[in-house]
Amino acid sequence: MPAPDLLLGIDLGAGSLKASLIRFDGTLAGEASHPVATSAPKPGWSEQDPWDWWRAACAAVPAALAKAGGEPKRVAAISFSAGAHTQVLEDRDGSVIRPAILWNDQRSGPQTQALRRQADDRIVEIGYNRANPTWTLPQMLWLRENEPEAFARVHRLYVAKDWLRSRFTGGFETDLIDAVGTLMADSRTGTWSEELCGLIGWPMASLPPIVQAKDRVGSVTAEAARATGLAEGIPVICGTSDTAVETYGAGMMRPGTGVMKLATAATVSVLSPHAVPHKEMINYPHVIPDHWYVITATNSCASAHKWLRDTFFRRESEDGSAVFDAMERLAVATKPGAEGLFFHPYLNGERSPHWDPLLRADFVGIGFNHGPGHFVRALYEGISYSLRDCLEVLRANGLGFTTTRLTGGGAKSALWRQILADVMDVRVELPAVADASFGAALLAGVGIGAFPDEAAAEAAIRVVATHEPDPERVAFYEKGFVLYRDIQAALAPLNHRIHAHLAEA
Incomplete structure (x- = not known):
């Protein structure tokens, strides 16, 4: 029987669950994914x-095992990740009370405003983050006000990855990073906050014990082994939020290191030896002990790319990936600046630096000279400018960087990577593998001592492409960034008027 030589990372994404098996040297042995459906019972809802x-785990895990050779006893350890903030509520019988409210759900806007009026500065002081509809605290205030019977039944609150992990172990715990992501924890002490929970009347007894992301929290049970094809008794490591393990798996292991995630939304993250509580930034503890990662974010990235493809480029019968490839070729053949065409990616409002849900997307400067390639290039440049906006917030708080790693589906575009290097004026590096399931697998290795410490896992990360900023294009895009910002400022009042006009319809 072969000795255990594989690490399993399981990531629950917004649209699918992915299982990745890696060897101890970081090379991929097998991976598989399975879709997960999202419902929107009302506008702005996401459940x-x-x-x-x-069910997705029971499909993806055996499929990944089969690609890795099919021997479950080769798996040395498992860890998990998922989006922060998303919660699962159980009653005393262990039954799920209602569908999970996702991180991108916007229903708790009124509750967010109420919490800000009540205790805005105090929430930031304790939780190191500002209330907005993404966080669990205002979501649970919405529950209390709109579904009081469900609120009263709550016996246990799980964060998403913890509930999924409990199917494997039967345990009830969370890690510090996900605890901070609920906005119900005291970020200063690493414990649950009676004061924050008291703002919404939340029962403290329903909250799980807080452990470290690398801690072993159980083993695969016999029942879970039968359902997933794993071996009973495999060590299970707690895990943490998807962004934490993505940045970790990309190599963000030293202060001043940046990671940009080009996914449905996009984030700019930097590792810091301390938190920087600020109403325009997001602060989390990191996988690296005694460090924090600070985030700014733009709402629409790969989702905007997909929207452009599906709306203007793709016929129903065409393969979506092939259409993306054709769009890339068109953009490559288009000059920097897209001949004066600008794009603002505010298809779903905007976070950093505007924090304005009423901003709307636009293409500005259209002329007869513009063809399909100009629109694709303008989209790449516009999202890059939006990420530059995010970076400027970090820089203003002493958190800049000169090198960044890329993660997410948008990082596949070599042109986009180079545009980012030129717009940001930073070195851009592409890891061979850097998704959340890979980072979770690395964390599983840390948990069983396969790596001496968290930073030692860096040896398993390989960079496969590097893009240096071109001085001439940096100067060109610097002027373009000024124009980008001026257009946004000019159109913001009109965006608000459009919203008011629609409200009257």
């Missing part, structure tokens, strides 16, 4: 059935 997550 999932947690049992869909378990």
Whole structure:
């Protein structure tokens, strides 16, 4: 029987669950994914059935095992990740009370405003983050006000990855990073906050014990082994939020290191030896002990790219990936600046630096000279400018960087990577593998001592492409960035008027 030589990372994404098996040197042995459905019962709502997550795990894990050779006893350890803030509520019988409210759900806007009026500065002081509809605290205030019977039944609150992991172990715990992501914890002490929970009347007894992301929290049970094809008794490591393990898996292991995630939304993250509580930034503890990662974010990235493809480029019968490739070729053949065409990616409002849900997307400067390639290039440049906006918030708080790693589906575009290097004036590096399931697998290795410490896992990360900023294009895009910002400022009042006009319809 071969000795255990594989690490399994399981990531619950917004649209699918992915399982990745890696060797101890970081090379990929097998991976598989399975879709997860999202429902929107009302405008702005985003919900999932947690049992869909378990069914997806029971499909993806054996498929990944089969690609890795099919021997379950080769798996040395497992860890998990998922989006922060998303919660699962159980009653005393262990039944799920209602669908999970996702991180991108916007229903708790009024509750967010109420919490800000009540205790805005105090929430930031304790939680190191500002209330907005992404966070669990205002979501649970919405629950209390709109579904009081469900609120009263709550016996346990799980964060998403913890509920999924409990299907494997039967345990009830969370890690510090996900605890901070609920906005119900005291970020200063690493414990649950009676004061923050008291703002919404939340029962403290429903909250799980807080452990470290690398801690072993159990083993695969016999029942879970039968359902997933794993071996009973495999060590299970707690895990943490997807962004934490993505940045970790990309190599963000030293202060001043940046990571940009080009996914459905996009983030700019930097590792810091301390938190920087600020109403325009997001602060989390990191996988690296005694360090924090600070985030700014733009709402629409790969989602905007997909929207452009599906709206203007793709016929129903065409393969979506092939259409993306054709769009890339068109953009490559287009000059920097897209001949004066600008794009602002505010298809779903905007976070950093504007924090304005009423901003709207635009293409500005259209002329007869513009063809399909100009629109694709303008989209790449516009999202890059938006990420530059995010970076400027970090720089203003002493958190800049000169090198960044890229993660997410948008990082596949070599042109986009170079545009980012030129717009940001930073070195851009592409890891061979840097998704959340890979980072979770590395964390599983840390948990069982396969790596001496968290930073030692860096040896398993390989960079496969590097892009240096071109001085001439840096100067060109610096002027373009000024124009980008001026257009945004000019159109913002009109965006608000459009919203008011629609409200009257």
